[in-house]
Amino acid sequence: MAGPIIRTEHLSRFFSTVKAVDDLSLEVPAGIVFGFLGPNGAGKTTTIHLLLGLLEPTQGQASVLGFDTRTQADEIRTRIGALLEFAGLYERMSAEDNLDLYGRISHMPAAERRARIKELLTHLDLWDRRKDPVGKWSRGMKQKLAVARALLHHPPLIFLDEPTAGFDPVAAATLRTDLASLVAREGVTVFLTTHNLTEAEKLCAQVGVIRQGKLLTVGNPDELRVRTGGPQAEIVGDGFNDQTLALLRERPEVANVALNNSHLTIELRGESKIGPLISLIVKSGGEVEEVRRGKASLEDVFLTLMEEENT
Amino acid sequence: MSDIWTMMWKESKDLLFQGGWRSLIRPLFVIGIMGIYLPLQLGPQWVDLTPLGMLLLLWIPFFVIISFIGDAIAGERERHTLETLLASRMPDRAILLGKIVATVVYAWGMGILSLLLGLILVDLLRTQGNWMFYPLDLFVDALVLSLLVGVLGASAGVLISLRVSTARQAQQILSVSTIVFVFGVTFVLRAVPANVFSSLNYSQFLLIVMAVIAVLDGILLGLSLVSFQRSRLILS
Numbered sequence: 001m002a003g004p005i006i007r008t009e010h011l012s013r014f015f016s017t018v019k020a021v022d023d024l025s026l027e028v029p030a031g032i033v034f035g036f037l038g039p040n041g042a043g044k045t046t047t048i049h050l051l052l053g054l055l056e057p058t059q060g061q062a063s064v065l066g067f068d069t070r071t072q073a074d075e076i077r078t079r080i081g082a083l084l085e086f087a088g089l090y091e092r093m094s095a096e097d098n099l100d101l102y103g104r105i106s107h108m109p110a111a112e113r114r115a116r117i118k119e120l121l122t123h124l125d126l127w128d129r130r131k132d133p134v135g136k137w138s139r140g141m142k143q144k145l146a147v148a149r150a151l152l153h154h155p156p157l158i159f160l161d162e163p164t165a166g167f168d169p170v171a172a173a174t175l176r177t178d179l180a181s182l183v184a185r186e187g188v189t190v191f192l193t194t195h196n197l198t199e200a201e202k203l204c205a206q207v208g209v210i211r212q213g214k215l216l217t218v219g220n221p222d223e224l225r226v227r228t229g230g231p232q233a234e235i236v237g238d239g240f241n242d243q244t245l246a247l248l249r250e251r252p253e254v255a256n257v258a259l260n261n262s263h264l265t266i267e268l269r270g271e272s273k274i275g276p277l278i279s280l281i282v283k284s285g286g287e288v289e290e291v292r293r294g295k296a297s298l299e300d301v302f303l304t305l306m307e308e309e310n311t
Numbered sequence: 312m313s314d315i316w317t318m319m320w321k322e323s324k325d326l327l328f329q330g331g332w333r334s335l336i337r338p339l340f341v342i343g344i345m346g347i348y349l350p351l352q353l354g355p356q357w358v359d360l361t362p363l364g365m366l367l368l369l370w371i372p373f374f375v376i377i378s379f380i381g382d383a384i385a386g387e388r389e390r391h392t393l394e395t396l397l398a399s400r401m402p403d404r405a406i407l408l409g410k411i412v413a414t415v416v417y418a419w420g421m422g423i424l425s426l427l428l429g430l431i432l433v434d435l436l437r438t439q440g441n442w443m444f445y446p447l448d449l450f451v452d453a454l455v456l457s458l459l460v461g462v463l464g465a466s467a468g469v470l471i472s473l474r475v476s477t478a479r480q481a482q483q484i485l486s487v488s489t490i491v492f493v494f495g496v497t498f499v500l501r502a503v504p505a506n507v508f509s510s511l512n513y514s515q516f517l518l519i520v521m522a523v524i525a526v527l528d529g530i531l532l533g534l535s536l537v538s539f540q541r542s543r544l545i546l547s
Contacts (some may be wrong), residue, residue, distance in 0.1 A: 052398050054545045078400040088395025090325045097324050104317040105399050146395075159398075 003066075005030040005157055005189050006051060010060035012213075013046055020046040022213035023060070028206070030156070033183060033190040035204030037197065037302060043213040044193035045085055048159050051191070052077060065157060078106075081150030081158035081188075087142045091135030095126060095145050098134055099152055106153035120148040123185075124178055140171040144178055151182060157189045164199060176202060197302055209305050216305050224301045233274050235264040235281065236290040244284040248277060314402055318409020319416070337375070341421050345371055346428030357433050358443045368426060368453045372418035373464045377489060379417075380468025381481030383410045384544070389477055393544060403539045411465040411532075419461050423454070452517055459524040464489075466531035473538045476547065 004027035011024040021043045028034045038044050049055040051064050053073020061068065067075040089098050096117060103113035121127040124144045134142060143163060150158045163179065164172040180203055183190055194200055200207050201221055208218040217224060240259055248257045253272035258265045264286075266277065278288055345367055350357040387393040396406065426445070434442050444450075467488060472481040508516070 049545055053541075054397060055542050074400065074402075077398060082395065082398040084394050084398060086391035086394065088392045090321070090392055091390065093321075093324050101317070101321050101324075102399065104320065105314070105401050107313070 004028055006034075006062070006064050006191060008047075008051075008060065008062040011047075011050060011057050011062050012059040013043075013050055013055060014058045019213045021050060021057075024210075024213070024215050025060075026208060026215060026218065028189070028191060030189050031187065032205040033192055033203045035200035035207040036191065036193040036210060037195065037200055037207055038193075038210040039195055039306070041212075042195075042210045044210060045161055046213075047210070048082075048084065048161055048191070048193060052080070052082065052159065079155055079157070081153070081155040082161075083143075083146045083150045083159070083163055084161045087146040089134045089142055089146060089149075092133055094131050095121065095134055095137070096130040098145065099149055102149050102152055108153055116152055116154075120151065123182065124148055138171075140167065140175060143167075143175055147175075147179060147182065151186055151188065154186070155188065157191065160190060160192045162194055162196075163192070164194070164196060172196070172199070179203065209302060211306065221301075231268045231271060232294060233266045233268065233277070234292045234294065235266065235278070235288055236262055236292075237264070237281075237286055237288040238262055239286045240264050240281070241285065244281055244286050247280050247284055251277065251280070253277075314405030315409045315412060318401070318405055319413040322410055322413035323417075338417075338421050341371055341375060342425050342428065345422070346425030347432060350429030350432050351436075355433060355437060355443065357429055358445055365449070365453050365456075368422050368457050369460050371425075372415075372422040372457055372461050375418035375421060376414050376461050376464040377468055377485050378482075379414050380410075380465050381472050381485050382478040383414070383469050383481075384472040385475050385481045386472075386478040388544075388547070397541050397544060403541070404536060407469060407535055407539055411462070411469055411535075414468075415458070415461045415465050419458055422457050426450075426453075455521060456517075456524070459521060459528060462528045463524055463531065466528055466535055470531055470535045470538060473535065473544070 006026070006028035008024050008026045011021055011026075012019065013021040024043075024047065036044050036047065046055065050057055051062055051069060053069045053076055056070065061070065063069065064076045065079055067073075067079075069076065090101070093101070099117045099120070100113060103116065108116065117130075118127065121130055124147075126141060126145060126148075129137070129141070134145065137145070147160070147163065150160070160179075164175050167175065176199060183203075190203075192200070192203065204221065206218065206220050207224065209216045209224075240262070244264075245257050245259060248254050248266060253269050254266055254277070255269050256267040264281070268274075274291065274293060278291065281288060349367065384393065387396065430443070430445065437443070445453075468481070468485050471484050471488070472478070475481045475484065511519070
């Protein structure tokens with residue numbers, strides 16, 4: 001479709017005095033993984049509920065795939081896939097039956113259902129366990145099955161609400177890999193909410209940051225790093241003291257300095273040379289063992305945005 | 312219609328026949344009592360569809376239904392499957408009616424199967440005379456009444472299940488409601504002057520009873536459909 005696949009204009013949802021989503025205006029282009037970042041209780045899940053037409057907005061409007069969420073919610077729910085806060089699998093039913101149910105709900109013909117279930121379960125290495133009741137599976141396997149369910153009827157857009165929340169790092173990494181490969185293979189647009197910044201950095205072409213219902217910023221992760229964080233240098237060594245920090249802060253190319261144990265992080269203005277700063281540190285009595293140049297991580301960007309909002 | 316069928320398929324897989332052979336214990340127990348033990352005890356009397364037979368046919372499917380139906384919505388909410396179902400294209404009516412129809416068919420089917428099994432047993436054990444069948448008018452009355460009472464239990468159960476947060480809570484409220492309902496009906500019937508009953512013949516009386524239950528079914532079904540609001544269910 002031409003234009004954004006999701007568009008919201010001043011979308012708000014209040015629960016008595018709590019502003020769960022507050023004046024959210026957003027456009028998500030088709031064909032990308034869009035990360036919706038925010039701490040717990042930021043309004044991410046409420047936004048998904050609004051976009052699926054499961055909740056009525058208090059103010060504003062939204063459209064998904066060109067359909068209005070207030071008046072055409074059925075059309076939206078017919079065309080999208082969703083993995084919400086919980087996997088939502090019927091644990092007494094087999095994996096195959098769980099997928100078959102949602103294939104039937106989507107009115108897929110029986111032969112197409114069977115072929116598609118085999119294709120997805122094989123791709124996710126779950127085919128051999130298809131007859132098991134899902135209740136006997138590990139959490140990671142269940143979540144993979146729930147992703148397969150969301151993709152079953154070839155939707156152009158899927159919503160994933162914190163798909164790796166509560167997972168150990170290995171299980172989360174495995175699910176992310178499977179998710180990335182499936183999404184690339186299917187060519188589907190993904191609206192992914194998460195508070196896992198590594199996940200967003202690895203999967204998302206564009207991210208929006210939300211806090212207390214308000215959208216703080218939108219852009220691709222690189223843009224956000226430049227806009228919010230800029231280049232930085234990390235210096236590992238010994239003997240760094242208040243005088244070192246004060247001297248560095250006086251330099252025009254230094255935007256900010258932070259000392260954490262033996263790690264000195266210097267945020268730079270533009271692509272400044274690091275050599276003169278190292279000399280300054282050594283002259284002030286510091287011993288430099290290692291210098292690393294790099295960009296701010298998405299986590300730095302996120303934390304900066306949260307701090308700005310607090311102040 | 313295909314959506315209702317899909318929900319019935321799901322209910323049969325998820326609730327009624329889950330757990331392999333163990334899921335057969337309940338129906339086999341009910342059919343064993345109703346379709347084997349009682350006919351064997353009563354012999355040819357069973358085929359007369361005495362008040363006892365009629366009462367059993369009415370109440371046993373009803374109790375089977377109320378033992379399941381509280382789980383319909385509240386159970387899905389507890390197991391976190393409701394949100395995903397609500398986010399699908401499945402229409403509200405199909406979700407509700409699919410659950411109600413699946414449970415009623417299951418329990419009603421058990422009743423019919425028991426009646427037929429009892430009939431066959433009694434006929435097989437008789438050594439003389441022609442094959443007997445239930446009095447057709449009583450048999451049809453029993454089937455219709457049993458269906459109406461089943462729909463009543465299922466609609467009331469779904470309505471309660473929509474409004475509470477756990478299946479256990481739904482079950483408790485439904486059990487208490489059933490007792491209150493039975494006592495209420497008894498009280499009302501006792502309050503009606505005796506000459507009202509004596510002025511009615513059997514068919515008229517049955518027709519009035521069926522009409523009253525059908526109206527109650529309609530009201531409870533309507534209330535359930537009105538109460539089924541995705542936004543309210545998502546927030547609860």
